[in-house]
Amino acid sequence: MSSPRKYPWFYRPLEWLLLGLAHLPFSVLYLLADGIYLLLAYVIRYRERVVLENLRNSFPEKAEAEIRQIARKFYRHFAEVMVETLKLAVLTPAELKRRVLFRNPEVMERWFAQGRAVLGLSSHAGNWEWVLTSGAAWLSAQADGVYKPLSNPFFEDFMYRLRTRTGAGLIPMRETLRNLLRHRGQPRVVSLLSDQAAGPEDQPYWTNFLHQDSGFYTSADRLAPQFHFPVIYVSIRRQRRGYYEIVLTELYNGDAPLEPGKFAITESFVRHLEHDIRLFPSDYLWTHRRWKHKR
Template identity: 65%
Template sequence: MTTSTARNYPWYYRPFDWLLTGLAYLPLSVLYGLAGGLYLLMNYVVGYRKRVVLENLRNSFPEKTAAEIQQIRKEFYWHFAQVMVEILKLAAMSEIELRRRVTIRNPELLSGPFAQGRTVLALGSHAGNWEWILPSGALEFPGRAYGVYKPLSNPFFEEFLYRLRTRSGAHLIPMRDTLRDLVRRRTEGRAMSMLTDQAAGPEDRPYWTNFLNQDTSFYSSADRLASQFNCPVVYVNIKRVKRGYYELVILPLHDGNSPLDKDANVVTEAFARHLERDIQAQPASYLWTHRRWKHKR
């Protein structure tokens, strides 16, 4: 893995950069000890977005008792604390260690279209450890892993996360440049990773469906892009196997060969159903702090 030496943020962030980078060189076993402190802080001291987490869980699992909801909440905060240090570890993690910790299932669903010079839309979510998806894909498919992202307003965190996400050779595409990038690289065999489980507002032309017992808006761009560029589409789930180990499962959503009605939102609906099943299977592994249902139809 390689890192950029450029620093495009104000000088007063440098001590924080040195601190985070130094912590990243600690073994994960030590970092998980720090995660324990983060868990206690988030769960018992500051109650980080506790109201949002509880509201999301209660609405998503109305069949569960209050005690069961509280148990999932605690398990989520513990998982989230571990994911935070795992993301930090990317700053110093070797290729060998990352390969050992992430197993990729069904990679042929990507390698086949790559050989044909096609762009595959890889739809992921904030489940498991979402930040390990792109670096792992870049190791499995060198030069073919691209990720669509929304740049952060803070210059330090924008650059720090950019370094983490691109250390293993992945490429990043600002969200506003997605269409332009597809036009320019439409004949290159590659994967374009998109986390499409965020709350889609009215300006995003959302697709509405029942998801986790709630009326939910989804970004519908995957259907439009797949229809316009004949892109195969896959669903990507990074499932937690045990602490620090994940299974990246790739499943087909659209082959890119048959006609696709961009307004029918077949791909987005299939994505929602896959994600719903995965969340129900491992509820504590989803990012419940996000205000997923803030928009109304």
Template identity: 65%
Template sequence: MLGLAQLPFAILYAVADGFYVLLNYVIRYREKVVLENLRNSFPEKSALEIQQIRKDFYRHFSQVLVETLKLAAMTDAELRRRVVIRNPELLSGPFAEGRTVLALGSHAGNWEWILPSGALEFPGRAYGVYKPLSNSFFEDFLYRLRTRSGAKLIPMRDTLRDLIRRRGEGRAMSMLTDQAAGPEDRPYWTTFLNQETSFYTSADRLAAQFNCPVVYVNIQRVKRGYYDLIIEPLHDGTTPLDKEAFVLTEAFARHLEKSVQAAPAAYLWTHRRWKHKR
């Protein structure tokens, strides 16, 4: 894989075009799941429009695959040039006060470029919560990609312990919180993309307990290989929170819904986001 990552972007995007043909026309990767998700999320769209979003999604997904692979060989300077961080002061301000900021993101745009880019902008302050993979090869490969710029990874089960241990350190804790929350996760239910949807509620609980500022992180494709990483405020960390009101989770759902509606092909439609029922 490292040899492939050494190739110029122009050649890698030609490889991505091949991936697109394979995913869209040959193996039809999770096509049933993708179409069901799109039809339920956009009932107002015609069958032709749904098929166009499906094709655009496979093309975007193919490009994200090679862009993620490219992390193994990309220089810091090139990554800085390709990802522009908007509103960084929403993080640097709390960092100066020794506060942990919860950065809530999703599987949209190129989510694998978020943490390495943040680590370059804020050296020593970028942490990511993740769920370790069972496949040791991919676990090791993705771990090295995600930490290539100096970011630190925190296994999901250690999140609370880490916050206690590092209380008073100015840093960002990145969390991708758009996966399907099961009954055991004490989910918050709300309407999202025209469907009853379960969300993880850890942001509300942790922000209430540790007085964390909370931001929404949205990485938008500007053009092929270039992104804006936009930081938006959700909570300033000073107003008292009722952890059972789930105002942060609801705010995250509304921000994410707006992002997906603006660029539907850039969302990860292959995962079974709505597999749980209330």
């Protein structure tokens, strides 16, 4: 799939450096990740205030020592996600399938067999960059992800190529509805990162999430009944360094009537995500200002 944007020539050395690093074996890349972890956690203290504030508010029952331990584990995980994402530049679909196990792909495959498209709701947990790319390797139907293009032309181009190497497609957020109409009736999964903070202009659904009043996008509740999409919660869980497991849970069958104004699909997604975060708190993206908007 072609790159969506061209970038200035002076980014070429950076591209060569990143591609050179991507060709290094995982063992070397994880040594690099150890260095990035130390830099983020102890030298520049990257968004430390945001991380600690998010953790304290999300787990008020935990002591300060445990909060800081989770923060340190998060920084290590974050550094590993960085090098794992870079490795997408050279990973083959077969290697990605070996490292990301879809525990129950039949939850989606049964809908593909009926010629249906599904919505997959995922989050910034585990290695979120490996979800769509591994889905393209595992599933029999096309895997497309809705995303917000980056403002920097080089990084937009580079990340676009990483994310589509295994056959996945990307849909710019502003073109979502047009894309769904154009491909109506085609079996595929359309993936949404549904944990992002929705602003007041998005008319969010407000609910309690990790002890905090939180606004969520309501795309799934609006699109699923309109297009008769079954909705699947996608949980990615780290098994060990460089290996993950994806578990699929059906939230909605695409045909049942939904009570207006209740946002049952989004509420179900929130509860499943909250459960996963409590099980693996250090594997969530705590640098994000998730609760910056107020009701």
